[in-house]
Amino acid sequence: DIQMTQSPSSLSASVGDRVTITCRASQGIANSLAWFRQKPGKAPKSLIYAAFSLQSGVPSKFSGSGSGMDFTLTISSLQPEDFATYYCQQYHTYPYTFGQGTKLEIK
Amino acid sequence: EVQILDSGGGLVQPGGSLRLSCTASGFTFSSCAMSWVRQAPGKGLQWVSSISGSGVTTHYADSVKGRFTISRDNSKNTLYLQMNSLRAEDTAVYYCAKELYSTGSSALDYWGQGTLVTVSS
Numbered sequence: 001d002i003q004m005t006q007s008p009s010s011l012s013a014s015v016g017d018r019v020t021i022t023c024r025a026s027q028g029i030a031n032s033l034a035w036f037r038q039k040p041g042k043a044p045k046s047l048i049y050a051a052f053s054l055q056s057g058v059p060s061k062f063s064g065s066g067s068g069m070d071f072t073l074t075i076s077s078l079q080p081e082d083f084a085t086y087y088c089q090q091y092h093t094y095p096y097t098f099g100q101g102t103k104l105e106i107k
Numbered sequence: 108e109v110q111i112l113d114s115g116g117g118l119v120q121p122g123g124s125l126r127l128s129c130t131a132s133g134f135t136f137s138s139c140a141m142s143w144v145r146q147a148p149g150k151g152l153q154w155v156s157s158i159s160g161s162g163v164t165t166h167y168a169d170s171v172k173g174r175f176t177i178s179r180d181n182s183k184n185t186l187y188l189q190m191n192s193l194r195a196e197d198t199a200v201y202y203c204a205k206e207l208y209s210t211g212s213s214a215l216d217y218w219g220q221g222t223l224v225t226v227s228s
Contacts, residue, residue: 032212032214034214034215036152036215038152042220043202043218043219043220043221044144044152044202044218045218046214046215046216046217046218049207049214049216050214055216087151087152089152089154089215091212091213091214091215092212093212094157094166094212095154095166095168095169096142096154096157096212097154098151098152098153098154099151100151101151101152
């Protein structure tokens, strides 16, 4: 199975800040990488697919980059609703696998 | 507007069975593969199973292979997950998710609200 490793596991930031989360795959996955945001008690929400493509309705303050094994999610101008847990996921090969999550907290 | 509604969760004893359902609207159901993803209490996301748009091709996580069966009824826009021989470690919120494409592996773009399965005596 392809292992997905996110860093950091937790992150403190302030409203208005810009943050970056990284995700590394244990083997190459081309650009078959998605990012999700999950608020407590809610279903995940898709943000980005194909490493950098924004899902419909997702604001441009979210951006993704990378290819192969290393990927990043950048969120600019943090708002209160952005403080949540973020997951990366590869869909290059079954079984699909997720990173362990990055919890973004208010400083 | 895409809408996905998960249902069928509940409390079941170890060794028991349960069938989850997922009703979808707002898109051409048969043109999209569908997946189940679960989340144990306080834990991360774990993919469980996927099925192609036609229902011909299925994939399973090793942890559920031989115990769970994914299926779909495209005439009813409904996805199912039949869960047998349930174990305590299957306790989780189960999410149904739509994929972008009908075949092959593709991104999950819309998710249901989740349904809680608790396996306990």
